[in-house]
Amino acid sequence: MSADPRPTDSDTTIIAQTSTRVVVPIILLVAIALLLQGHNLPGGGFIAGVLTVTGFALIYIIYGLRYVEQGLLHRTVVPRSLPAGDDESQAGPPISKEFGEIFTTGLALAAGSGLVAMAFDLPFLSQGVLFVEGLPLYGHVEFASALAFDLGVYLVVVGGLLTILAVVGAE
Amino acid sequence: MSEHVVVAPLVVALVTAILTLGVRRYPRTQRTISLLGIGAYAVAVITLASRVVPLGVLTGGGGTTETLTYQLSNWPAPFGISLVADALSVFMLVLAVLVVVPALVFSVLYIEEFGQRISYHALFHFMLAGVSGSFLTGDIFNLFVWFEVMLMPSYVLVVFYGRAKHTRAALQYTVLNLLGSAVMLVAIGGIYATMGTLNMADLARRLAHAGEYGINPAPVLGLGAILFAVFALKAGIVPFQFWVPAAYRAAPAPIAAVMAGVTKKVGIYAIIRLLFTVFGAATLESELGFGMAGTSFLGLFGPVLFLMAIGSIFLGGLGAVSRNDLDNVLAYSSIGQVGFIVLALALAATGEGTVRTVGLIAALIYSLNHAIAKSLLFLVSGTVYEAVGSIRFDALGGLSTKRPVIAGSFFLGGIALVGIPPLTGFFGKLLVFDTAGKAIVAGEPFAEVALAVALAGAILTIAYFSRAWNRAFWGTPSEPVTRSYQPTTMVVLVGAFALLVVVLGIGFDPVYRAADAAAHAATEWETYVEAVGPEVIE
Amino acid sequence: MSGTVLRTVPSTIASTSAGGEASGQPQVILAVVLGLLFALGTFLVLRKDVVRVVWGVTIISQAANVYLVTMGGLRGSVPILSHGGAHGAVTDPLVQALVLTAIVIGFGTTAFALVLTYRVYEEHGTIDLSEVNER
Numbered sequence: 001m002s003a004d005p006r007p008t009d010s011d012t013t014i015i016a017q018t019s020t021r022v023v024v025p026i027i028l029l030v031a032i033a034l035l036l037q038g039h040n041l042p043g044g045g046f047i048a049g050v051l052t053v054t055g056f057a058l059i060y061i062i063y064g065l066r067y068v069e070q071g072l073l074h075r076t077v078v079p080r081s082l083p084a085g086d087d088e089s090q091a092g093p094p095i096s097k098e099f100g101e102i103f104t105t106g107l108a109l110a111a112g113s114g115l116v117a118m119a120f121d122l123p124f125l126s127q128g129v130l131f132v133e134g135l136p137l138y139g140h141v142e143f144a145s146a147l148a149f150d151l152g153v154y155l156v157v158v159g160g161l162l163t164i165l166a167v168v169g170a171e
Numbered sequence: 172m173s174e175h176v177v178v179a180p181l182v183v184a185l186v187t188a189i190l191t192l193g194v195r196r197y198p199r200t201q202r203t204i205s206l207l208g209i210g211a212y213a214v215a216v217i218t219l220a221s222r223v224v225p226l227g228v229l230t231g232g233g234g235t236t237e238t239l240t241y242q243l244s245n246w247p248a249p250f251g252i253s254l255v256a257d258a259l260s261v262f263m264l265v266l267a268v269l270v271v272v273p274a275l276v277f278s279v280l281y282i283e284e285f286g287q288r289i290s291y292h293a294l295f296h297f298m299l300a301g302v303s304g305s306f307l308t309g310d311i312f313n314l315f316v317w318f319e320v321m322l323m324p325s326y327v328l329v330v331f332y333g334r335a336k337h338t339r340a341a342l343q344y345t346v347l348n349l350l351g352s353a354v355m356l357v358a359i360g361g362i363y364a365t366m367g368t369l370n371m372a373d374l375a376r377r378l379a380h381a382g383e384y385g386i387n388p389a390p391v392l393g394l395g396a397i398l399f400a401v402f403a404l405k406a407g408i409v410p411f412q413f414w415v416p417a418a419y420r421a422a423p424a425p426i427a428a429v430m431a432g433v434t435k436k437v438g439i440y441a442i443i444r445l446l447f448t449v450f451g452a453a454t455l456e457s458e459l460g461f462g463m464a465g466t467s468f469l470g471l472f473g474p475v476l477f478l479m480a481i482g483s484i485f486l487g488g489l490g491a492v493s494r495n496d497l498d499n500v501l502a503y504s505s506i507g508q509v510g511f512i513v514l515a516l517a518l519a520a521t522g523e524g525t526v527r528t529v530g531l532i533a534a535l536i537y538s539l540n541h542a543i544a545k546s547l548l549f550l551v552s553g554t555v556y557e558a559v560g561s562i563r564f565d566a567l568g569g570l571s572t573k574r575p576v577i578a579g580s581f582f583l584g585g586i587a588l589v590g591i592p593p594l595t596g597f598f599g600k601l602l603v604f605d606t607a608g609k610a611i612v613a614g615e616p617f618a619e620v621a622l623a624v625a626l627a628g629a630i631l632t633i634a635y636f637s638r639a640w641n642r643a644f645w646g647t648p649s650e651p652v653t654r655s656y657q658p659t660t661m662v663v664l665v666g667a668f669a670l671l672v673v674v675l676g677i678g679f680d681p682v683y684r685a686a687d688a689a690a691h692a693a694t695e696w697e698t699y700v701e702a703v704g705p706e707v708i709e
Numbered sequence: 710m711s712g713t714v715l716r717t718v719p720s721t722i723a724s725t726s727a728g729g730e731a732s733g734q735p736q737v738i739l740a741v742v743l744g745l746l747f748a749l750g751t752f753l754v755l756r757k758d759v760v761r762v763v764w765g766v767t768i769i770s771q772a773a774n775v776y777l778v779t780m781g782g783l784r785g786s787v788p789i790l791s792h793g794g795a796h797g798a799v800t801d802p803l804v805q806a807l808v809l810t811a812i813v814i815g816f817g818t819t820a821f822a823l824v825l826t827y828r829v830y831e832e833h834g835t836i837d838l839s840e841v842n843e844r
């Protein structure tokens with residue numbers, strides 16, 4: 001499958017490309033907002049992760065898979081028909097390796113946030129919250145330890161879904 | 172104060188899974204971590220087991236079993252998720268350890284290096300985490316979650332080799348279990364709507380005092396039957412057995428060993444927990460009609476279990492007699508063997524007092540025996556495949572002269588299933604017959620039929636096992652067998668595992684006492700409720 | 710994985726449990742919707758086309774989720790506690806937490822089922838179940 005029928009920059013219209021440029025940052029911003037408020041308001045790691053992936057999926061659809069690797073990360077993309085390098089532990093484009101790492105980091109973070117509680121002799125997954133008053137600009141801020149768990153879930157969802165997108169999309 | 176020892180097996184399995192995922196680019200480190208992880212898991216389980224069932228109980232020197240509880244994330248029961256380690260949970264966890272440790276070591280030798288690197292170890296440990304969670308949880312919805320944690324890796328492991336027959340089997344397995352999960356969710360929703368709680372201890376208490384809580388138990392019987400059907404699907408009991416042969420054949424040998432040995436027993440465990448602990452004291456307000464006598468939930472489930480047991484024993488036995496390769500025989504055999512476990516459960520459900528306890532002990536010992544013997548046989552089948560390159564009977568023959576250790580291990584596993592003393596299988600079968608005998612004395616309906624079915628099943632077991640033995644291991648060595656080589660480490664491992672079967676049979680007293688404690692833990696729901704201590708709301 | 714449940718605020722369960730008792734208008738509509746969803750799901754599961762089967766299973770799992778929400782009872786306002794706001798009766802939040810968890814799980818399994826379907830197509834060259842089973 002070395003000769004991809006589609007050009008690197010796929011043949012979508014300029015309207016679609018421009019609106020993607022506008023929309024994707026907004027999607028990502030909303031996702032981050034949902035992630036941060038998730039510990040006591042609607043939102044959370046899962047939905048933020050799904051929203052982030054929607055943003056990436058949009059880039060993939062409009063600009064093509066290779067754009068992310070070549071245009072954004074300045075990598076040379078090895079055609080898939082070549083034998084995979086020894087470092088390559090799974091099928092799919094090279095970027096799926098990074099996605100796999102995001103997935104693992106997320107899992108470790110979520111499980112780790114549960115384990116921390118055990119160090120304080122609280123049950124696994126216990127959560128706490130810290131209120132900080134009088135910060136400049138923000139005033140009242142709460143730091144919930146659930147955020148670490150949420151961040152872990154977020155990374156798991158982003159990593160997992162992007163891996164699937166990249167692997168299936170590349171076939 | 173919190174008893175971290177309860178959650179330890181779960182955390183160890185999860186952490187190992189994540190670590191193996193993290194170091195997957197360093198295969199040797201990954202294998203080391205995986206093996207160390209399984210060792211730590213065994214240590215965690217044994218520590219927990221020794222806290223719950225002290226050594227004195229096992230040796231008959233006195234001491235009492237305990238029920239340890241753990242409130243995840245510090246929410247009190249019934250609001251938070253309770254983990255409960257009683258003698259029954261611990262019995263099942265030890266059973267799991269006895270199977271997964273040899274299976275993982277075998278995998279390291281058996282699965283090709285590239286396959287191990289992708290995700291095999293992580294999936295294996297995630298599956299183990301799901302299994303441990305299912306055994307430990309005290310909350311029905313959480314049970315659903317752990318089922319899913321256990322099933323998702325198993326979907327991937329069934330399709331591990333990724334060729335045509337594997338994808339086909341995995342598709343069937345996945346779709347069926349997805350439907351099962353949806354149905355389980357429906358039952359859970361219904362139970363929550365009628366009972367107002369999902370904590371098992373709270374459910375047991377409310378069902379026992381249905382009048383005081385203003386609950387009508389009749390819908391719970393139906394919803395419980397739906398849950399039961401889902402558990403039966405996981406355990407592969409007739410009429411939910413059809414996914415079993417294809418999935419076991421498609422999965423790599425060590426995974427087939429774990430699926431037959433452990434994940435099936437998760438279904439059995441869930442049935443025991445649901446029927447005997449949660450529904451232990453539940454009764455209907457009036458008789459059901461439709462020719463169903465009595466008002467106790469257990470009594471109503473008894474005949475259903477009985478029919479499913481008969482179906483499983485005959486379908487599994489007759490199926491196994493007519494198959495032409497090792498894995499197929501083993502897969503059908505495991506349907507039949509689970510039938511024996513369910514038969515003991517059926518007698519326990521309809522019986523009272525001693526019959527119930529002995530029936531449960533029989534079911535638990537039979538589960539343990541089947542778990543060890545069947546996973547041994549699957550590992551032997553994997554070794555045969557490695558050595559000869561085929562497990563079809565027409566390519567095998569004469570293995571006993573060429574490869575005596577492999578043949579000896581198969582023979583030991585086989586006679587453990589058949590039930591020859593002094594192996595555990597003998598005691599398992601003996602206890603099933605004993606339960607049937609006691610039930611006849613107690614004047615239970617169908618008890619004579621149960622005895623006859625158990626006898627017929629035992630004869631079928633002898634038939635298919637001796638046929639497999641004759642075709643694969645006796646006679647003149649066939650062409651592929653003569654060309655076979657000796658995978659030494661694998662053979663040593665399988666041989667050691669086979670010795671374990673013998674050791675457990677000879678040192679049977681502690682095993683019996685552990686099962687006895689587990690059976691009491693299952694039926695004494697008051698102790699369970701008291702240990703969890705859910706707050707009374709309303 | 711079970712994190713979503715763990716963060717439930719349980720304070721309102723006592724007041725709103727046993728949601729089956731008051732069945733208002735939304736429950737009736739939801740019952741009809743549920744019936745239709747299950748029927749559609751069952752219909753699709755019985756087709757010969759693997760993709761349709763996977764869709765059917767997905768629809769059935771979603772229907773189970775809707776059922777779970779319905780079973781919690783639909784009275785009162787949204788069960789969100791913000792800072793210092795006064796609150797009347799709220800809908801039982803437990804079922805919603807359960808459904809969130811179930812959705813996450815369903816999401817993962819659906820993704821796997823679709824990838825599996827693709828593999829089946831690659832291996833067998835068809836997505837017709839009767840042809841898949843012949844080979």
